[in-house]
Amino acid sequence: MNGGDFVTFSLTPLLIGSLAALACALPGNFLVLRRQALLGDAISHVVLPGIVLAFLVTGTISTWPMLLGSATAAVVAVVLIEAIRRFGRIEPGAAMGVVFTAMFAAGILALEQSDTSGVHLDVEHALFGNLESLIWLDATGWASLVDPVALAGLPPELFRISLVTVVIALSLAVFWRPLAISTFDEGFARTLGLPVRAIGLGIVIVSALAAVAAFDAVGSIIVIAMFICPPAAARLMTNRLGAQVAWSAAFALIAATLGFTLAGSGPAWLGSENAVSAAGMVGTVAGVILACAALFGPARN
Amino acid sequence: MEARLEDVTMRDVRELAAQGGPLVIRGMTVAYDRKPAVFSVDATFRSGRITGIIGPNGAGKSTLLRAALGIVKPLAGQATFFGTTLGRSRDRVAYVPQRASVDWDFPARVVDVVAQGLYRRLGLLGRFGRDHDDMVMAALERVGMEDFSARQIGQLSGGQQQRVFLARALAQDAMIYLLDEPFAGVDAATERAIIKVLKALRSEGRTVIAVHHDLSTVEEYFDDVLVMNVRKISDGPVGTAFTPEALDTAYGGRLERGLRDPRKALA
Numbered sequence: 001m002n003g004g005d006f007v008t009f010s011l012t013p014l015l016i017g018s019l020a021a022l023a024c025a026l027p028g029n030f031l032v033l034r035r036q037a038l039l040g041d042a043i044s045h046v047v048l049p050g051i052v053l054a055f056l057v058t059g060t061i062s063t064w065p066m067l068l069g070s071a072t073a074a075v076v077a078v079v080l081i082e083a084i085r086r087f088g089r090i091e092p093g094a095a096m097g098v099v100f101t102a103m104f105a106a107g108i109l110a111l112e113q114s115d116t117s118g119v120h121l122d123v124e125h126a127l128f129g130n131l132e133s134l135i136w137l138d139a140t141g142w143a144s145l146v147d148p149v150a151l152a153g154l155p156p157e158l159f160r161i162s163l164v165t166v167v168i169a170l171s172l173a174v175f176w177r178p179l180a181i182s183t184f185d186e187g188f189a190r191t192l193g194l195p196v197r198a199i200g201l202g203i204v205i206v207s208a209l210a211a212v213a214a215f216d217a218v219g220s221i222i223v224i225a226m227f228i229c230p231p232a233a234a235r236l237m238t239n240r241l242g243a244q245v246a247w248s249a250a251f252a253l254i255a256a257t258l259g260f261t262l263a264g265s266g267p268a269w270l271g272s273e274n275a276v277s278a279a280g281m282v283g284t285v286a287g288v289i290l291a292c293a294a295l296f297g298p299a300r301n
Numbered sequence: 302m303e304a305r306l307e308d309v310t311m312r313d314v315r316e317l318a319a320q321g322g323p324l325v326i327r328g329m330t331v332a333y334d335r336k337p338a339v340f341s342v343d344a345t346f347r348s349g350r351i352t353g354i355i356g357p358n359g360a361g362k363s364t365l366l367r368a369a370l371g372i373v374k375p376l377a378g379q380a381t382f383f384g385t386t387l388g389r390s391r392d393r394v395a396y397v398p399q400r401a402s403v404d405w406d407f408p409a410r411v412v413d414v415v416a417q418g419l420y421r422r423l424g425l426l427g428r429f430g431r432d433h434d435d436m437v438m439a440a441l442e443r444v445g446m447e448d449f450s451a452r453q454i455g456q457l458s459g460g461q462q463q464r465v466f467l468a469r470a471l472a473q474d475a476m477i478y479l480l481d482e483p484f485a486g487v488d489a490a491t492e493r494a495i496i497k498v499l500k501a502l503r504s505e506g507r508t509v510i511a512v513h514h515d516l517s518t519v520e521e522y523f524d525d526v527l528v529m530n531v532r533k534i535s536d537g538p539v540g541t542a543f544t545p546e547a548l549d550t551a552y553g554g555r556l557e558r559g560l561r562d563p564r565k566a567l568a
Binding site for chain 1: 370
């Protein structure tokens, strides 16, 4: 593959995939440490009905309606989970399982019944993402990176995921101390005057934001791998929170780039004609990284 | 009883404020699933003393502490610290939770946990400087844990973890210390180290309140006691409030004969 082809067909999916992995892995650290990994799963699933609903209402799949729809769905899901837990006297894990599968299923039905033929939104896309299609047709080579006309043709998803990743990284940096304290010891955090409920909700909202923005890249099934695998593997590499978050970011980037590359070129190396799903390969690589960390990580005990 | 719950008004808060003790609790009632865990407890904790909150399992001792600190929401009642609300006196209040209430597998070193006690000094983005390092180390030295500063908290023994929690509270440099079962499941050396620190805090004029379950050490450790079982049973100096009758009421006759009279149990 020459430089021109790389920039056109691989650069933007690689960037979008990497940023999506990063956006999910960063808040994923706190989901995993709070034993709320299943919440990441729930959020990534309820994003689907949110997006479908936003499409049915507005008729477009532009960024802001999608974000708003998914954020609404995430909040509805959190309220429902809390309500079922409280009034149904069911344990939290089961309450989550009931809510997110029901909402996801409703999203699938709504998607099937609605006319989405004019736009890029279908069940398969929702499940597995569409990383390979996020190409930069206006690019002719590396020179396009400084060509305003070509830059205007960048896929809008790149802008969206960049913005979300920056917002997530910044909020993590600014609220680092309250996040760390309230994750470790909620009661103590309260006595310091920290708004622990708001912090908990903030993590849910940020995770929802990441799930929506990553939706295009890897779809709702694989998003969960990005939430959990890099942080879980990172925990096995270090005993410090800061270092864990750094490791998780590194693992997320490795999973995204290696996964995308293997999906495109791997089968050819093995003599096969067909490329495999990039999202599937990214998720698989993330799982392999976790397995390696579980076997060889220095902080396993 | 019912009347008293409703009678708690803003006027009472001002009255309490005028009294101005380090911690005054009025009409505190907390319920889990409609079962009262704490019912209408009044208590005035005295300045510069070590007070033990005593009672059987499920007596609501920890819940009383957590309600006073705003960690659980009471059905009724209130707590004032130094004659004002908790919100206005947070810099003077330190809390040591039960050791088992957190996950010690959390990725943090001993110094990272103790440094949490400096949060109100540092704020969101305040720079963690040399003097903050010194405060953390000074707190660790007071509990004899300075050699473990870089250790991952999960690798500590239960007693060492308890001392780290106490060091975090010491780093807060508060005027009142509320400890939830600080002696539960710790080794003898840790127990001695902790009680030494608590007595030092008292001699500095600070107030200490500890939830406690070992009746045999009550007279040795505490100046005052609050004996409770959902309701308050007795409170005051150990000599007058820690009586066989109070314990009998609190434990519902479940204590063995020898322990009925704690003085005899010690002998």
